[in-house]
Amino acid sequence: MSLYHLQKFLYELNRDETAQQKYRNDLETLLDDFDLSDEESNALREGDIGLLYVLGVNGQILMHYAAFLEIEWFAYLELMREGIAKHGPVRAGVYAMTGGGESFTVEGKKR
Amino acid sequence: MSLVYAGVLSHAPGITGRAHLVENTAKRDEFYAALDKQRREIQDSGAEALIVIAAEHFANFFMNNMPAYCIGIGSQYEGPIEDPDWLKISRTKVPGAADLATRLTREVMKTVDVAYAEEWKFDHGIMVPLxxxxxxxxxxxxxxNINCQGPPLTPLHRAWAFGKALRRACDSVPEKIAVVGTGGISHWPATPDSGKINEKWDREFLDRLMRNDKDALLSYDDIQTYRDAGQGGFEIRTFIAIAAASGGDGELQFYTAELPIFAVGCTVARFSLDRTA
Known part of the structure; x- marks a missing residue:
């Protein structure tokens, strides 16, 4: 159930400019509105893309959040890989890593 | 008959947002030219409104109340919800067609249950095509919208039935209407595997789509699709709905797996409307 609330937090944040202002100015109050575990709250406080990915946040929700945090594209992909390396496989949902962590673009391989 | 155009195209955010990173710029520009040709075809059709059958990514709908199908009946929309600098598309207002959409929804409801919405924020799934x-x-x-993100998902045969219902609805009104379906075929977007494309699977699917082979299209199941085409492959529902709506053969105008930085096999196609849908 907690993953549901974690994703809902990000869903609201991604689409609502008022929530985005609150995220920047009063994050703790915003967090209080959602039933989150300590691990989830901390991941949001730190913008921990790798952990959020492993926790099972839908990739599309997470991608929009990474864009909101102004994380560069290849860095965003690498943060997810680092999350897997640190925390293990994705725990829920359909956005698991299946490619062994390699880059599938020539542009990425050159980074 | 008031449906005057039917086609499909890709919508991945990288198509605009990562255009500057592409190494194969010749192939990218070829893709853009195919999209511009599609723009001209829609314009030349005389369409007075454009229906975009999309597979949105949690811009409006969430697991608290997820419709399998939803039609926008608002008079105005806005987008993108994403950071405009990331998507490389400025935030803007987009005109709706409230009266026409309401009449279409009423007609669709005679055979398929759909939700409707007067508010709708567009994400890249609609903004990139527009x-x-x-x-x-x-x-x-x-x-x-066809829910392709939050399982349980609508079965493929229902996507077909929805496409047929939409065609009947379009043909019941005097306005000239174009419809496009936008989604991906095989792809693993928003994962570390972004850029992975199963070209063989794509070409088999596109062959079935261009032949408008209903039985072959509806024979996919989500377990196989997830294995061979990734979670992004669930978006074939939008293409299947267009095949059903058109009732005609397709013409594949562009496909490439050579732009993996866009995280999808880039596709542009149109359908004839010759057969009775």
Whole structure:
């Protein structure tokens, strides 16, 4: 159930400019509105893309959040890989890593 | 008959947002030219409104109340929800077609249950197609969503039935209407595997789609699709709905797996409307 609330937090944040202002100015109050575990709250406080990915946040929700945090594209992909390396496989949902962590673009391989 | 155009195209955010990173710029520009041709075809069809059957990514709908199908009946929309600098598309207002969309919804409801929405925020799934197809945002848009993100998902045969219902609805009104389906075929977007494309699977699917082979299209199941085409492959529902709506053969105008930085096999196709849908 907690993953549901974690994703809902990000869903609201991604689409609502008022929530985005609150995220920047009063994050703790915003967090209080959602039933989150300590691990989830901390991941949001730190913008921990790798952990959020492993926790099972839908990739599309997470991608929009990474864009909101102004994380560069290849860095965003690498943060997810680092999350897997640190925390293990994705725990829920359909956005698991299946490619062994390699880059599938020539542009990425050159980074 | 008031459906005057039916086609499909890709919508991945990288198509605009990562255009500057592409190494194979010749192939990228070839893709953009195919999209511009699609824009001209829609314009030449005389369409007074454009229905976009999309597979949105949690811009409006969430697991608290997820419709399998939803039609936008608002008079105005806005987008993108994403950071405009990331998507490389400025935030803008987009005109809707409230009266027409309401009449279409009533007609669709005679055979398929759909939700409707007067509010709708567009994400890249609609904004990327509009960026190429109506760059001045001067053509009224009717957004349609098929849930391809939050399982359980609508079965493929229901996507087909929805496409047929939409065609009947379009043919019941006097306005000239174009419809496009936008989604991906095989792809693993928003994962570390972004850029992975199963070209063989794509070409088999596109062959079935261009032949408008209903039985072959509806024979996919989500377990196999997830294994061979990734979670992004669930979006074939939008293409299947277009095949059903058109009732005609397809013409594949562009496909490439050579732009993996866009995280999808880039596709542009149109369908004839010759057969009775």
């Amino acid at each position: 960026h190429f197809l109506t760059p001045e945002y001067d053509l009224p848009i009717i957004p349609v």
